[in-house]
Amino acid sequence: MLKILKYSFYDLIRSRWSYIYLLFYLLLGIVLLFLNSDIGKAIITLMNVIIVLVPLISTIFGVMYYYDSREFTELLLALPLKRSTIFFGQYLGVALSLSMSLIIGLGIPFLFYGLLASGVIINFLLLIVTGVFLTFIFSAFSYCIGLKNENKIKGFGYSILLWLFLAIIYDGVLLTVLIVFGEYPLENITLIGTILNPIDLSRILILLRLDISALLGYTGAVFKSFFGNGVGSIISFFILLLWVVFPLFLLRKFAKRKDF
């Protein structure tokens, strides 16, 4: 698997898109720091961008790479290699190169701005770690979508739908439920609803860490009591991890039965 990872990674870091992605984060970091002129505030703004854009870019990039490397995949399939090795290797190549762009692209401007001396370094690290989690989750989903759809257009369509659903529609539905059933105590339902969506879960994790949960009212207090203590954060990270494992499980299942 390491060999496949090596070649996929090598292939990807030579592709134009990795650099565009890296450049995008570099610019984003620099612009935010200048606009906010405060590292703590820049992190909050950055959170909003990361939570929405990282999943989008990971899904699109993942599905694009899947279709792009079909020839390479077919070449590999005729070699004495295990199928899961081939696909996991490629997936890791995508996820790692995207994560690297994220870490380097955001790391450089923040480091130069004096992140190490700022006291918000933990917040920044949390942001990056969640960003990496989201990258791994959504590129795995996009790989599953690629494997299930021979047709590129359909594949791209489903990928965007998946992102749209988890990033936007899901929240809308959850909010509607909360408004309709406003008379009832809904804290636990909100909590469960949040956990079931990796984007929401990441957002809450960061919000709580940034100590702006007071904005969330009573529900915020419930969240704080759940996520704020040690057990809560461990559970949340565990759930994020499950969100990575789940699509990988699907990936393995799809890859095993697919005809090329």
Place this chain on the structure above:
Amino acid sequence: MIKIDSLYKKYGENHVLKGVDLEIEQGVIAILGPNGSGKTTLNKCILGMVFPDSGNISIDNQSVLNKWDYRQKIDYLPQIANFPSNITVQELLNMIKDLRGNKTQDEKEYIELFHLSKFLNKKLSALSGGTKQKVNILLTFMFDNPIMILDEPTTGLDPVALLTLKDLIIREKNKGKIILVTSHIMDFVEGISDEIVFILEGKIYFKGSIELLKEKTNQESFEKAIANILKQNYA
């Protein structure tokens, strides 16, 4: 030895293989048939790229379904030479050698045979169809494994390269290998093959030597014999 037992495969409603039984001992076996008769699907089943719905394939008395390490014994030349486009020929060679875990293999002989040395540092996307096919052939022949599957090996080759390919196949055959070839060029098939397997609508219609085929169809030439089968079945 390759043994195939009642192999079935359908894509959706399209039944491609409808019970293929085949036993291959040694030599060059040409798999013939009209377009869409299931030749490539059969090859891909042997390679494990396509999963049959039922039936069994075994190589040297061991079932190969859902296994992967047996591919160490197989060299495959795919029908369409699709390579990752942004790497050079040399990088591709090194990569395949590395992935096969066979770094010492010497490809120089084949590079000279097909005059590929000036292309080694060119990207694969910059090569013509025929040159890509030569690279494809080079990648297939350089590992010297006991089974070769050649899917339309002649595509895009110039007459000189075609002759070289013929000689290579005969040379490999004499080493005692199993070589499966699909092709639509009857001259080429006649020149190299020991046996013909004719697939028609997902079943094996004929298996035997070219002489036997001519006898059976009452035709003088191999080309006419094949045309005869097709006419009979489509008329």
